[in-house]
Amino acid sequence: MIANTKILATLGPASSASHRIEAMIRAGASAFRFNFSHGSHEDHAERFRIVREAAEKTGRQIAIVSDLQGPKLRVGKLAGGELALSYGESYEAVLGESAPEGAIPIPHRELFDALQKGDVVMMNDGAFRFTVEEPGAERMVFRCEVPGKLTNNKGINIPGRKLPLAALTEKDAADLAFAVEQGTDYVALSFVQTADDLRLARSKMGESRAKLIAKIEKPGAMTELAEIVAEADALMVARGDLGVELPLEAVPRAQRQIIRMAREAGKPVIVATQMLESMIESPTPTRAEASDTASAAYLGADCVMLSAETAVGRHPESAIAIMGRILRAVDEDEGAGREIGFAAQTTDPKSGAEIIAAAAAWSAEKAGVSAILAATLSGGTAYAVARRRPAVPVLAITPNALSARQLALAWGIKPVLVQKDETFEELSKQAADVARTECELTEGGCVLLIAGIPSGVKGGTNTMRLIEVDPK
Structure with a gap:
């Protein structure tokens, strides 16, 4: 589940x-x-x-x-593969992929060009902290504020200073x-x-x-x-x-x-x-x-x-x-569901497709349906429904394999890959088949289908249908 x-x-x-x-x-x-x-x-x-x-x-x-x-700014290859840093000690930083023993190699000229005295330098996701004592074009001196054992290729961050990186x-x-x-x-x-x-x-x-x-x-x-x-x-x-x-x-x-x-x-x-x-x-x-x-x-x-x-x-x-x-x-x-859903209502729908999606999320709860089925080619219809954080599952039915995979990342959506339909009646039948397979339906169960007529038009969602599905 x-x-x-x-x-x-x-x-x-x-x-x-x-x-x-x-x-x-x-x-x-x-x-x-x-x-x-x-x-x-x-x-x-x-x-x-x-x-x-x-x-x-x-x-x-x-x-x-x-x-x-x-x-990503990274430390180069340290002599011996590691350097034990002590609090308050000063360490030489040199431009290049490698450095003599006791020095820190940094293969990024942009960093040498940008750093000034007093700037903070962090390494290994903030585990090590230095202050720049002496800036320079190919050599700098750092004072260690947070010590530890530095190893090769650790990341470097310069808080508060924007570097000219591509x-x-x-x-x-x-x-x-x-x-x-x-x-x-x-x-x-x-x-x-x-x-x-x-x-x-x-x-x-x-x-x-x-x-x-x-x-x-x-x-x-x-x-x-x-x-x-x-x-x-x-x-x-x-x-x-x-x-x-x-x-x-x-x-x-x-x-x-x-x-x-x-x-x-x-x-x-x-x-x-x-x-x-x-x-x-x-x-x-x-x-x-x-x-x-x-x-x-x-x-x-x-x-x-x-x-x-x-x-x-x-x-x-x-x-x-x-x-x-x-x-x-x-x-x-349930309380969280209401809060999450309420937060989703702060944005008014701006297009016809968004209006249909918002109406579907509201109608699904009022009608007590088992799921919303969003027929989509690009995925836009399903995203529009999911942004409303409805209280029922969203089944995105699509003939587009790429869209189906991309929708797997979105909140509340279960993507289902189907054959391309030719008519709305075919789509409705297909939606009922999907609901029987994917939903826990009871006798007289219903799902809500939203789609565009004609199909295959991006942003063309304009239709909503309530479908009674015989679970058998």
Whole structure:
């Protein structure tokens, strides 16, 4: 039983075998994230094949999200592979992929050009903190404020200073072309700062109809959030880097703001990073992690994401199963359902299709139907219904395989792949057949069908029909 709030699981060394991916789908994963910061194209091509085969075997529509690395600043190769940092000590940072023993290699000239005395430098998702004592063109001196053992390739963040980094690196462009060629369903663009970053990525995607996810992880993106939301197909609250570059207390507020604006725009929103972090090692999460996951669902997020928990963790299927239990508990909370639904009514429908979708969500509850069936080609009709957070399941019936997979990421939608209909009567019969298979119908049960006449016209949803379905 899949919760309304979907689960996006990251694949990695612990979870790339075919039997493991199939088990993760059966445990409740609706989508898989391919992290292009790691692995070769050959590795990812094999994962594409395995996920598609596992989805077919389990009878589920499963989305694939190709997550580009982005212009990530990283430490180079340390002498000996690690450096023990002491509080208050000064360390030399040098430009390049490697450095002498005791120095920190940083292969990013942009950082040397931008940093000034007194700037804060963080490494490894904020685990290490430095202050710039001496800036320079090829050599700097950092004073250690938070010590520890630094290892190769750890990420670098510069809170409060915007660096002139390209939205797409050469690696990203190559990875994007590869993901499009493989038929990815979504592309996640890292470190988005402006809507132009998204436009650039979209211009590189050619004829692909993959949807573009804007990962919000830079403070600068928060100042241009409205424009980014308008340009993106979906949003991700990437709390890892966002939590490093923003003050800790500002992250919950940013999360609420991103979710609210995405929901108002009717676009899927994903909450990511450290949802069940302790399950990398532990077989159960902490109570605080369970509450954090539930909080994202209570805010009406479409999807929550598991990162290291499934990529390298010891219990990937268990993490998904436990997360599913938490999310289903939110679904069963009637008070929460009313709150989530009420929050969805703040935006007035702006088109005929949106009016029909809003009417369907209202009518479904009043008529006591078992489900809303949204006939859709591009997915727009189903998204329009789901944004209203109706109290009954939304079955998206579509002849478009790509749309079916993409809809797997959206709140409350169960995509069902069907044959293309020729007439509305054929569609109505098809909807009744789907309802018999997918819904728990009683004698005299009803479903609500919304569709466009004629079919196949984007944004042409104009019809709503109440269908009595004989469960036999």
